[in-house]
Amino acid sequence: MLKRIYHLGYAVEDLEVAARFYRENLGVEIEEPEEVEEQGIRAAMFRVGDSAVELVEPTCPDSPVGKFLRKRGEGFHHVAFEVEDLEAALAELKERGVELIDERPRVGVGGSKMAFIHPKGAHGVLTELVELPEKEA
């Protein structure tokens, strides 16, 4: 079901400071930051092999990432795996009784579909499943 690690999401206090850390010390190329208003975040990513790391800064303290930072501090926030067929994956997980945040796919950037498994349902790891539009897959 899982094709690859699509990205890791790291929660950071200050996107520019974290981006500079990774650019200067680990030699990565940081892409242009994007703001996602409905999630209350700004994010910038860098590619690593076939995957990426997304640095995520809350723009609002009460967004999910804002609350996460207050509670746990900076660090790993979620992992996203690419899947072939998200609706089928969600139906199967639901039937097996796995606790989901999203029972139906949400439409994300560029027409990709995404849904989260609840960390309680996945041994403490907030796990996103992503299905890419055909041209990108």
Added chain:
Amino acid sequence: MLKRIYHLGYAVEDLEVAARFYRENLGVEIEEPEEVEEQGIRAAMFRVGDSAVELVEPTCPDSPVGKFLRKRGEGFHHVAFEVEDLEAALAELKERGVELIDERPRVGVGGSKMAFIHPKGAHGVLTELVELPEKEA
């Protein structure tokens, strides 16, 4: 400097329970568990694309992973990135003042070299760098 995500390490209370969760619900193939006595852990991995996820159970409550579990509960523990030349990477990081757990490579399974950047030095993410022996790279 970073070639790919080599693996993610998840801290789990019970390796068999976590392995069953990932095998049955996400369809992954779990490799044979291995015990690493000097780290006080048992671990089993599954491959995802060009990367892997390692499920890590402490065999001793005072091992680093045992302490982590008591403090934070199950979840993401560390990420490992493959690098070309670990000694050069560590020398550069040290020169730039990045806080390291290992200033020199440790030799891991199968002759690979590994070292950890301190999570304080990497925005809260325990980050391992791995250099593989030539035949595997």
